[in-house]
Amino acid sequence: MPSSDPNALNASGLTPAQSKALPTRQPTGEESKILEHIKELYRCAPTNDSFSIYSQTAIFHDPIGYADGLGPVRAQFEGLPKLFKGGATIDKFEVLESGNGGNLRTILINQDVTYYLKERPSDPTKTVNSLLTLERDGSGLITKHSEEWDHKRETTSEDGFFGTLNEWRKKATAAATGVFVGKEEKDHSK
Structure with missing residues (x-):
């Protein structure tokens, strides 16, 4: 669950209002x-090559899941086409100035993605x-990939009991996705 505090710093080290105002x-x-x-x-x-940008110990964290290691990160993204059979379109993709003193090894992206559950219906999901x-x-390999919806900080175990529960739920969701993706791959190999 994203934080409801508008002043909570997101993964960029800025508030949502500040990161949304960064120049491209x-x-x-x-x-x-990358x-x-x-x-x-x-x-x-x-594709197989899509994952060449991640380190073996990469972490992916979004509002739904938390994947630790290249295999689980891969499973998260390989699970998307199974869920969104109609695919997705990237409607906006902006590379942002790093702001807040910035780190040359950090890339910030503001994006809008439209997902389709069914084969290209007229209405997006x-x-x-x-x-x-x-x-x-x-x-140059990605060690941490954070996705924050509407630029809002994600809760973590640092946010107390409910943050810890949310983090456990995300890890369980990521593990279930990994099992689902693994099962699909085995089913296709028959």
Whole structure:
């Protein structure tokens, strides 16, 4: 559950109002490959190469799940096309200035993604605005991928008892997705 506190700092280290007000910028050449793979993931069209941008110990955290390690991160994005059979469109994709002093290894993205449950119905299922915060290691691989809907900070165990419960629920959801994706892969191999 996103925090209801409008002054809670999101993964970028800014409030939602501040991160939404950041100016856009052009990606660097090094960032361009990463961003193309991120777009593949959010379009519900991952390829094997899409996951080459993550470290083996990468963490993915969004309002629904928490995946720790490349395998579970992969399962989260491989599960999307199974849920959203009509795929997704990226309606807005802006690389933001890092703000707040910024870290050269962090990429901030403001995006709008429209998801379709069925094969291209006339009406989308849901459009989501989110802030992506991609933290990278010295070799340029993503070590942490945070997605915060409407730029709002996600609750964690640092938020007390209910934050801890929410984090456990996210880990259980991510584990269930991993089992579902694994089962689908085994079923297709028969």
